[in-house]
Amino acid sequence: DAGVTQSPTHLIKTRGQQVTLRCSPKSGHDTVSWYQQALGQGPQFIFQYYEEEERQRGNFPDRFSGHQFPNYSSELNVNALLLGDSALYLCASSLREKLFFGSGTQLSVL
């Protein structure tokens, strides 16, 4: 049973560019959440998708958008990248209360 998988594992972009990160949830999980973890900080909630709709959103600007597909996989898109967007982006899938995380995508914005 595969866990949560994310791609790519590492990414380097320049300011102003756009990026798309991908996530496949754990088998049987229908809810996907995205988190941003800056260096030395805990994961910060970006948004959550359920039944292909954004169900809840954290305190992130509209440059951060997402999508969930019928197979429950999800994408996180970030437009007009800023240096401050450099972080580890974690995808988590859930069934009821527990979150199960992928290994993350390390994004560096130069």
Added chain:
Amino acid sequence: DQQVKQNSPSLSVQEGRISILNCDYTNSMFDYFLWYKKYPAEGPTFLISISSIKDKNEDGRFTVFLNKSAKHLSLHIVPSQPGDSAVYFCAASGGNQFYFGTGTSLTVIP
């Protein structure tokens, strides 16, 4: 506004002794609490959880205590092992969104 706080960035413990990691929260609406463990280059891994209707939950060497009146929870690891060395995050939820602390880096000294 940090709703979940871990005030100790690091902790060192001798192998075989007890490790106690602490976490405080501010939102009385939180009703579910979790601890995650994170190794470098990996996503957080679920460790143990507790519902607000309980004050203690035990799983092997790991026990989580919840003091609702003090808005405080703690994770006890007994006995501590070198493989427990990692960053530990506490998280709290009152619905679909999880709030994470900034983590405590535990080092278990052989």
